[in-house]
Each structure stands twice: as structure tokens, then as C-alpha cells.
Amino acid sequence: MTNIGSYDERVKNFSWSIAEKELDYKDGNIINIGWYCSDRICEQGKGDKTALYHEGFTGEQRKYTFNDIRLAGNTIGNFLRKLGIENEDRVCLFMDKIPELYLSFLGVLKIGAIVQPLFSAFGDESLYVRLENAGTKAIITQRKHAGKVRKIIDRLPDLEHIIIVDQKKDKALKEKEVAFNLTEEEPVEKIDIYPTKADSPSVLHYTSGTTGQPKGVRHVHYSLISQYLTTKWVLDLKDDDIYWCTADPGWVTGTSYGIIGPWSLGVTQCVLDKGFSADSWYKFIDKYKVTMWYSAPTAIRSLMKAGEELVKKHDLSSLRQLASVGEPLNAEAVIWSEKVFGMPFLDTYWQTETGCMMICNYPGMKVKPGSMGKPFPGIEGVVLDPKSYEPITEPGQAGLIAFKPGWPSMMTTYWNNEEKYKEKFVNGWYLAGDRSTIDKEGYFWFIGRDDDVINTGGHLVSPFEVESALIEHEAVAESAVVSKPDEVNMEVVKAFITLKPGYEVNDDLELSVMNFIRKKLSPLAMPQEIEYVENLPKTRSGKIMRRILHAKEWGEEIGDTSTLEDD
Numbered sequence: 281m282t283n284i285g286s287y288d289e290r291v292k293n294f295s296w297s298i299a300e301k302e303l304d305y306k307d308g309n310i311i312n313i314g315w316y317c318s319d320r321i322c323e324q325g326k327g328d329k330t331a332l333y334h335e336g337f338t339g340e341q342r343k344y345t346f347n348d349i350r351l352a353g354n355t356i357g358n359f360l361r362k363l364g365i366e367n368e369d370r371v372c373l374f375m376d377k378i379p380e381l382y383l384s385f386l387g388v389l390k391i392g393a394i395v396q397p398l399f400s401a402f403g404d405e406s407l408y409v410r411l412e413n414a415g416t417k418a419i420i421t422q423r424k425h426a427g428k429v430r431k432i433i434d435r436l437p438d439l440e441h442i443i444i445v446d447q448k449k450d451k452a453l454k455e456k457e458v459a460f461n462l463t464e465e466e467p468v469e470k471i472d473i474y475p476t477k478a479d480s481p482s483v484l485h486y487t488s489g490t491t492g493q494p495k496g497v498r499h500v501h502y503s504l505i506s507q508y509l510t511t512k513w514v515l516d517l518k519d520d521d522i523y524w525c526t527a528d529p530g531w532v533t534g535t536s537y538g539i540i541g542p543w544s545l546g547v548t549q550c551v552l553d554k555g556f557s558a559d560s561w562y563k564f565i566d567k568y569k570v571t572m573w574y575s576a577p578t579a580i581r582s583l584m585k586a587g588e589e590l591v592k593k594h595d596l597s598s599l600r601q602l603a604s605v606g607e608p609l610n611a612e613a614v615i616w617s618e619k620v621f622g623m624p625f626l627d628t629y630w631q632t633e634t635g636c637m638m639i640c641n642y643p644g645m646k647v648k649p650g651s652m653g654k655p656f657p658g659i660e661g662v663v664l665d666p667k668s669y670e671p672i673t674e675p676g677q678a679g680l681i682a683f684k685p686g687w688p689s690m691m692t693t694y695w696n697n698e699e700k701y702k703e704k705f706v707n708g709w710y711l712a713g714d715r716s717t718i719d720k721e722g723y724f725w726f727i728g729r730d731d732d733v734i735n736t737g738g739h740l741v742s743p744f745e746v747e748s749a750l751i752e753h754e755a756v757a758e759s760a761v762v763s764k765p766d767e768v769n770m771e772v773v774k775a776f777i778t779l780k781p782g783y784e785v786n787d788d789l790e791l792s793v794m795n796f797i798r799k800k801l802s803p804l805a806m807p808q809e810i811e812y813v814e815n816l817p818k819t820r821s822g823k824i825m826r827r828i829l830h831a832k833e834w835g836e837e838i839g840d841t842s843t844l845e846d847d
């Protein structure tokens with residue numbers, strides 16, 4: 281029996297109060313995600329149950345029970361409080377997928393502060409932009425990443441504390457640095473959980489938009505309601521499951537479904553802090569007897585490349601359900617997984633902004649390979665006519681994906697950018713920024729993004745951010761950034777540049793440009809290819825026509841450029 285039962289029945293009888301009741305939450309009550317993910321599970325008598333199996337890149341293993349994560353959350357929360365961190369202060373988590381990342385997440389929330397997770401592969405400039413924007417007060421990090429913080433600390437007047445989790449206490453530390461080692465701390469049995477309410481801010485995730493400036497998506501504690509229920513109904517997690525979410529908590533999948541979802545349900549999860557290899561992933565599934573696996577299309581395509589023979593070398597019989605998110609999941613990948621794992625990857629569609637899954641394939645519902653599925657019960661999802669912004673009723677017609685606001689984990693604003701937030705709404709609909717069709721049976725079929733944002737391997741990259749980094753180089757006159765097709769990542773970043781007079785293309789120059797932007801961009805945003813050109817295609821008014829460059833890369837019709845000239 282699946283948790284969701286019949287999708288159609290759930291749609292008919294839906295109310296978010298189903299989740300509220302299961303979580304013993306009533307309107308106006310205190311709701312604190314940190315408490316729900318640890319203390320409450322212990323109160324239910326599951327304190328000795330394993331919450332986390334962790335394996336580091338050296339193969340070192342650690343295990344934490346729900347009582348362990350409760351105590352660790354308390355200890356970290358208490359430490360932060362003593363440093364002077366108050367509710368709604370921003371605390372950045374800047375760590376690899378080490379246990380302290382997961383435990384600090386709970387600790388920060390327990391004291392009512394806002395947790396700002398950032399991907400640890402970010403360089404100092406990417407880090408700076410996000411800490412500056414959020415006015416972050418403290419950052420929790422590792423020795424190996426502290427150097428990046430030191431480089432920018434002088435430009436961050438709000439940043440008061442750099443907490444290093446793997447530093448011995450007696451080590452000499454730099455200004456504002458403080459050592460905090462969980463193994464050396466006395467576990468704190470009880471702390472006063474901050475009485476956060478439904479609309480109290482919880483998590484601040486940064487995402488790329490069309491402009492260079494990343495946007496801070498602000499979520500609230502009430503988001504728990506939909507993260508809990510989607511985990512239960514879509515991922516179908518049950519008490520004895522062993523769950524593996526491969527996403528990094530620097531991104532929303534890694535928090536909504538890599539921390540909050542499973543732990544609020546009291547489910548055991550495992551984490552592998554190691555780069556991708558098909559063999560080590562299969563070994564991991566076998567070793568921990570993973571039953572439910574939530575991953576991403578780029579990883580799945582890499583597994584496909586590694587081949588079926590490798591799958592047969594491992595015992596993957598523990599698996600009972602697979603799901604995917606982040607980018608289009610090709611029909612071939614779904615069919616392949618049915619063949620080699622005996623079950624399809626269930627595609628789910630959502631965004632940093634939506635906080636929870638929005639359009640999904642459900643256990644028990646017919647899968648149409650290549651389709652994202654149907655809206656989660658209680659979510660009103662449509663495609664809008666791009667001109668009138670009215671819902672399209674004709675099946676198969678392309679439109680803009682939009683949702684009726686009001687689900688619990690919807691973002692509440694972009695940090696310090698209410699204007700950009702407001703732009704996301706039209707005619708009472710939230711515009712996701714993607715295009716899709718809906719077929720006769722209500723299944724959504726993804727077409728593409730409605731803006732220039734590039735989705736490379738599930739990570740959004742703003743072309744403007746890359747272009748801005750490029751033109752800061754002394755030799756670069758102009759740049760245009762588009763995507764180009766890629767077998768594994770679906771699309772990758774490609775840059776075109778023209779040089780200033782007096783410069784010429786040679787190995788030294790190319791190296792100098794690459795080294796220059798590497799310092800400014802996250803590794804995910806780095807162009808895979810830079811093409812040096814004499815001129816860029818432009819409109820008569822001087823705007824660069826990325827569309828032409830894009831069409832060329834994708835072997836598409838360029839179309840009538842004469843009409844574009846006056847763009």
C-alpha cells in the first residue's frame with residue numbers, strides 16, 4: 281500500500297490540514313522545523329533510531345540517532361546563542377556534506393535564526409555576493425574553506441563570527457574566528473527552542489535569475505507542512521525505509537528533501553560525501569540497503585553511460601522506489617531505469633521558490649516517460665497564455681507554468697528585493713518561468729525555460745553573471761553567453777567574446793581569461809567553451825542577439841533575423 285493511495289481521491293478530498301493534524305499543529309501555534317525534525321521524533325519514542333548514516337570521502341563512517349541529532353542541534357544552537365546570535369540573524373552554512381552541516385541546520389533553526397546554506401564549492405567572490413546581500417552575521421565552515429572567508433571578511437562589516445567545526449580549540453585563530461568542535465563540547469540536554477510561528481523565516485536559499493545578482497529565496501517555518509506531506513506521498517517514505525537524497529544541502533533539494541522531509545517523518549537517511557562515480561554509488565546503495573533514492577537527471581544520464589553491466593555487478597535489490605528532480609528527465613532515462621532497476625525514476629518538478637514538489641509522478645499512478653506528471657493534490661497548476669495570462673484549456677497547447685499562491689512552502693520574498701518578488705505574480709498566479717504543455721489526461725510535458733537562464737546539470741546559471749565576469753577582464757570588449765547541448769549535463773555554458781583593440785587571441789590570453797573568471801564564478805557556472813569572434817550579432821539598437829548564437833549551437837533555424845534587427 282502506498283502512502284498516497286489513490287491520487288484522484290487525494291485531489292478530491294485535499295486539505296493541508298491533513299499534514300497539520302499529523303504534525304499536531306494548529307493555526308497560531310509554535311512551529312519550529314529544528315524541533316520537529318529531532319525533539320518531536322524523540323518524544324515519539326524513536327530517540328534510539330538511526331537518523332543519519334554518514335560516509336565521508338575517505339570511507340570513514342559515522343552514525344547518529346535521532347537523540348544524537350537532537351543533542352547536537354541543542355549544542356550548536358546554544359553555542360550560537362552564547363556568541364550573541366539572535367532570532368532572524370542570518371547564519372551561513374558553508375561546509376561539504378559533513379555531518380556538522382546537517383546538525384547545524386537544526387541548531388540554527390532551533391534558536392529562531394535564519395539558515396543560509398551555501399554550496400561549499402563556491403569561490404570567495406560567489407560567497408561574498410551572497411553574504412553581503414543577506415547581511416550574514418555568522419558563518420559555520422571547515423578549515424579547508426576558511427581561507428575563502430578570510431579573503432572577503434574585510435568587505436563584510438555584518439559578519440561577526442567565523443565558526444570552524446574541525447579546528448582544535450587551542451589553535452591560533454584569525455580575527456573573528458572561533459573553534460567549535462562537536463566532539464569536544466559537552467552535549468546540551470535542553471535548550472529553549474525559539475517560539476517561531478508559521479510566518480517566521482527559516483531558510484534562505486540563493487538562486488540564479490536572469491540578472492547577475494543572485495536572489496535570496498526566503499522560506500518560513502510553515503513550509504514544513506508541505507515538505508512533510510510531499511515527502512510522505514511522493515517519496516512514499518515509511519518508518520523502515522533507508523532513504524538517500526543525493527543533493528547537496530547548498531541547494532533546496534538537499535534541505536527540503538535531504539533534511540526536513542525525511543527527518544520530520546522520523547526516517548533514516550544516509551549521506552555520501554564524495555564525488556560522483558557510478559560504481560561507488562551502487563556500492564553505497566548496496567552497503568546501506570537504500571530503499572528510496574532521490575536523485576537528478578544528470579546523475580542518471582551518467583549512470584546510463586556507465587552501462588547496464590555495472591548495475592548487474594551490485595546487489596541493488598533493497599531499492600523499492602526512485603525519483604528525480606532538477607532538470608528535464610528524458611523518456612529514455614525512465615525507460616532505462618525500468619529495464620535495469622525494475623522501476624522508473626519518478627520525475628518531480630519544482631523550484632527553490634516553491635520550496636516543495638509541485639508537479640510529480642506518484643507511486644501507483646501511470647507513468648508516461650518524459651512527462652513531469654501532475655500537480656500535487658491541493659496545488660492548482662496551469663499553463664497560461666503568454667499574452668493574456670489566462671489559463672489555457674486546450675490540451676497540448678504550450679503555455680507558461682503557473683501556480684495559484686497559497687501552498688505552505690511558497691517563498692515569502694526575495695531577500696531585500698520585494699520588487700523582483702512581485703514581478704513573479706500576474707493575474708493572481710505565481711509564474712514559475714518555465715513553459716510546458718498539458719495533455720488530455722492532465723500530465724505536464726516540460727518544454728523549456730521562459731528566460732535565458734541556463735540549466736546545466738540541474739544548476740541554474742545566469743548568462744549575465746558569466747558575461748559580467750568576462751567583461752571585467754582587461755582584454756575583453758564584449759561577451760555573450762548561451763547554452764550548448766551536452767550529452768550528460770543536457771546543456772553547458774558557452775561564451776562568445778570579442779577583444780579590445782590591441783589584444784589578440786593566443787594561449788596566454790585564453791589562459792588568463794579562464795583564470796580570471798575562475799576566481800569570480802562558481803565552478804558550476806564556468807563556461808565549457810569560449811569562442812573568440814570578431815563581432816557579435818546585434819540588433820540595430822546595439823543589443824546582443826543571444827537567440828542567434830543559441831540557435832546556431834543547437835542546430836536550430838535562426839529564423840527571420842531582419843525582424844529581430846529592431847528588437
Ligand code: WT7
Pocket residue numbers: 487531532533604605606607608609627628629630631632633652712713714726728729735738739740
Ligand atoms: C528550475 C528550478 C527544486 C529542485 C532543484 C532545482 C528546472 C526542475 C524539473 C523537472 C524539467 C525542471 C525548471 C525549474 N526543473 N525540475 N522535473 N523537469 N525542469 O531548483 O535551481 O530553483 O531550479 O529547474 O526550469 O524552474 P532550482
